[in-house]
Amino acid sequence: MGISGIDLDLVDGSLQGEETESVAGRNVKVLVIGLDGATLDIIRPLAEAGRLPTFRRFMEEGTWGVLQSTVPPVTPPAWASFMTGKNPGKHGVFDMICVGADKEVLWPNATWVQGKTLWDLIGERGMRVGVIDIPMTFPPTPVNGYMVAGMFTPSQESEFTYPATLQTDLLKEIGSYPMERELVGSFAAGDILGGLRSVCDHTEKRKQAALYLLRKYDVDFFAVVFRGPDVIQHYGFRYTDEEYRRERPHETAMYHKMIDQYYEVLDGVVAELLDAVGDGTTAVIMSDHGAGPVKRCFHVNKWLHNEGFLALKPWPSVATLRLHVRWAAIRAALDKLGLAAVGRALPARLGDVRLPFPRLRRDRTQIVNWSRTRAFANVVSSPIKITINTPSLGKRGKQVGREERERLRREIIEGLRSLRDPATGEPVISQVWVPEDIYTGPLAHKAPDITFLTTDHKFRCQVLPYARALITEPDEERLGMHRMEGVLMMRGPAIRSGFELAEAQIVDLAPTVLHLLEMEIPSDMDGAVLTGALREEYAARHPERWSVAKEEPAGEADTAREVFSQEERRRIKRDLGELGYLG
Structure with a gap:
């Protein structure tokens, strides 16, 4: 039977136990909403000003604080630590790239992450999981439930769901499912307005996917990540720079509020997701790292x-050396001359103009x-x-x-x-x-x-x-960059109200989620249960249970391999470079 059938065998890669729209989401025990790169530096003042009512309510009714990222605060190791509860020395992810056994450069993918993930452990206990758009999950792996792979998925033509039949079901339901290229392409070409549209469309499609799957399939654990905050901040923090504002007054006047405005969009998205689950759900909002301007x-x-x-x-x-005329530089020059309107009227493909000068070899190692x-x-x-x-x-x-x-x-x-x-x-x-x-x-x-x-x-x-x-x-783009200080907010029957958590690490989330699901926690996890976030009566009734985990011998756990074609590697390198990750 197809994906909508009942009691199908997971060996065949199908989902089981479809629920009615009014029931399924209400059975979620733990909901995790990941906001890639989100920072309290933005959320807190906007919430206090009444512009983020959902976040404000979350902080008043739950526990919140800074979530410390990995060292360094980079997307792949941070999300790998979230999903395993371990430091990079155990899960094996240290950076945006790694070097394989035969010394070739590998780009981020799920094979980098060594050991069992949060959804592996939950599934082994017979509970069902739904995982959407978490970085470092491509190619998708079998789970007891479903998975939609996240950042680093090459295209909609790639097989990006488990089970595979979910992919066409999802596309039929919500139409297109934009990937990273659509998320950053317009910004990289200097089209800020187009970039804003792309980020909002990307966010809307992820929200639609999450709500559709939440309402249709019964799961115990559900996690979804929104990449928008990270991208908006990479390109939007330039408007907080006084020199940039002086040099580009017309551009700044149009776009200096775009980060705040996008967080208002997120506030509404979070509200809809919370409405889709029951009062008994423990909800977690978190980010893998923070962000801020470059000086x-x-x-x-x-x-x-x-x-x-x-x-x-x-x-x-x-x-060799090649001159690449950047669209952002063209617009900046016109803005200085008071000709910003002319820049907006010119076709964005001017950003691809290349002049035939001698060229510096693309391989920087040379x-x-x-x-x-x-x-x-x-x-x-x-x-x-x-x-x-x-x-x-x-x-x-x-x-x-x-x-x-x-x-x-x-x-x-x-x-x-x-x-x-x-x-x-x-x-x-x-x-x-x-x-x-x-x-x-x-x-x-x-x-x-x-x-x-x-x-x-x-x-x-x-x-x-x-x-x-x-x-x-900084160069003319003045891209924002990552900070160690991410966001953590928790709310639910077991969570303290109106409490600011003093210290929390990203590795603490996996053991905390397992504890909230009343599961044993593997002893090789580096994180701790965030007991400070729990109500005293809950903590007293639910003591932590840790199980002995087998330690792997040094050097025997590395299974990182290449999963991308040459063209896909080229796209990933371009996208990461446009976000400022490749120095």
């Missing part, structure tokens, strides 16, 4: 080059002289990590012994801590870690040698070493 840029590999850690090939051997390089910041992905160049990195490896490696780590860390912004005199780097400080587990050896965060997260780190200075003003 300055720190060119990490230029610093490493200046300090003698990184060697470059002579400029002539770098070979500008590095690896035989003479001792350390480098990732030349492909987020450059807030530094790696010592060793033989384990393949042909690039330089023979660096253990003692020299430790000496290099100490020398680099001391240099980072002493670095000052010449414009203000303040430290550029606020925190620096080596892997053993923050990661434990069988995959901790995959971590980079040094991870750091900049002061107040206001420096965007960039990787190309040919910068005019170590510290510069």
Whole structure:
């Protein structure tokens, strides 16, 4: 039978137990609403001003506070920690990219995440799950219920649901199901208004999908993620920058409220989802990290080059350079001249104009002289990590012994801590870690040698070493970037009312959800049950139960593999670059 049948065998990839629209959503025990990149810096003042009534009610009737992200606060490791309750040393996800067994670069996908997820554990207990749009779930995996894969799904032509028959059912019900390309494409082309439309359409389609599935199929646990906050903030925080506002007054006048306005849209979305579940449901609103504006840029590999850690090939051997006329730059120039209307009238495809100049090789790794390089910041992905160049990195490896490696780590860390912004005199780097400080587990050896965060997260780190200075003003896009401080709000029969939670980590959510479902918690989870959020009478009646989990030997848990075609990898790289993730 088709997807709407009753009592179908999950071995055949079908859903079971369809409920009527008036019943199914009311049986959800735990509802998780993920708002990618959401921050209390925006939610709290808007809620207090009465502009976010749903969030305000949630804070008054439940428990809320800051949710600390992973180190670093990057999408793949953060969501992997949410779904496993473990640190990256156990689940194996450290960044936007990873290197496979044969040294090739792999882009984010579900095979990176090692060990059992929250929905695996819930399903093993015979409870049913619904999972929609959570990053790091493509390709979708079998669950006791259904899954719609999230960020990094290549296209609507990809198989992005489990069971597979759910895909056409979903498309029949809500029409199109836009992916990441549709979410960021207009913004990247400089079409801000088009970008806003795309984000709102993306949000609306996710809401429609969530409500349709909530009302149709009976599940115990339901989770849905909205990517909109992250994208809006990447492109919208520029309008909080005074210099940007002065330089582009017409553009700023139109768009400076777009982040606040989008949160008002989200407030309505959350209200509809809460209406679809019963009073007995425990609802959780959370984000994987926070966000904020960028004030300055720190060119990490230029610093490493200046300090003698990184060697470059002579400029002539770098070979080619191409000038790409950016649509955002065209609009900015016209705005300065008081011709913003002209910029809005020009076709967006002007952003694709390319002039035939010599071209810098696209593979950034080719500008590095690896035989003479001792350390480098990732030349492909987020450059807030530094790696010592060793033989384990393949042909690039330089023979660096253990003692020299430790000496290099100490020398680099001391240099980072002493670095000052010449414009203000303040430290550029606020925190620096080596892997053993923050990661434990069988995959901790995959971590980079040094991870750091900049002061107040206001420096965007960039990787190309040919910068005019170590510290510069942001580029014309002034993309917002991530912060450690995400959002957590909880409300339900077991949750305290009007209580601000002092400390919560993203790894705490998995054990807390399992506890709310009255399940045993595996002992290898790094998170803790958020007992401070629970009513005393509930906590007294429901003591925590932890089960002994089998520890995996070091090096035997890594199953990360490539799942994308060459064209899909190219699209993912482009999308991540346009959001500012690739330095």
